[in-house]
Amino acid sequence: MSSEMDNFIGLSAVLTGFSHNLLAPPLDPVDIKAEYLPFFKRKIAQESGDPNLAGQIFQKYSALHAQGLTPQQIGAAMLDPSNGEDFVLACRKLIFMWYSGAWPTLIPAAGSTPASTVSDMISAKSYTASLVWQVMQSHPMGDSNYRYGYWAKAPAPLSDYTGN
DSSP states (O other): OOOOOHHHHHHHHHHOOOOOOSSOOSSSSHHHHHHHHHHHHHHHHHHHHHHHHHHHHHHHHHHHHTTTHHHHHHHHTOOGGGOOHHHHHHHHHHHHHHSSSSEEEOOOBBBOOOEEEEEEEOHHHHHHOOEEEEEETTOTOOOOSOTGGGGGSSSOOOHHOOOO
């Protein structure tokens, strides 16, 4: 039986395209997953009005995973509109959270004002740990583990950053 954290990381790996080991490495001094899981559950419950929605999402992921489906098949099933608008939106917001370290708020169109999305940074740690830096093969301003002069060499292949 998988724990809630296992399902959260498994689902996150499927939806982001990053490997499980990069999202939840065995030695993890940053441990952003421990911040993201309760934040995700709380925000999804608040926004949907359903305190069980995150659990339903994790249960569906677990059931699909147990069937031996590929990550692409699981991702397509999780984002299928037949799951319901709140379910799919929660999965999309999970992707946004991992990539940006922020939480999106959708603002519906009003009159002549078009719909828009704004986001709030979750924490300073989420900003520096967001996956966008991995995809860009870069680092956030003011925070780098790279040695001075690293930019003089070509970056490693993107697969080294994503694990896939």
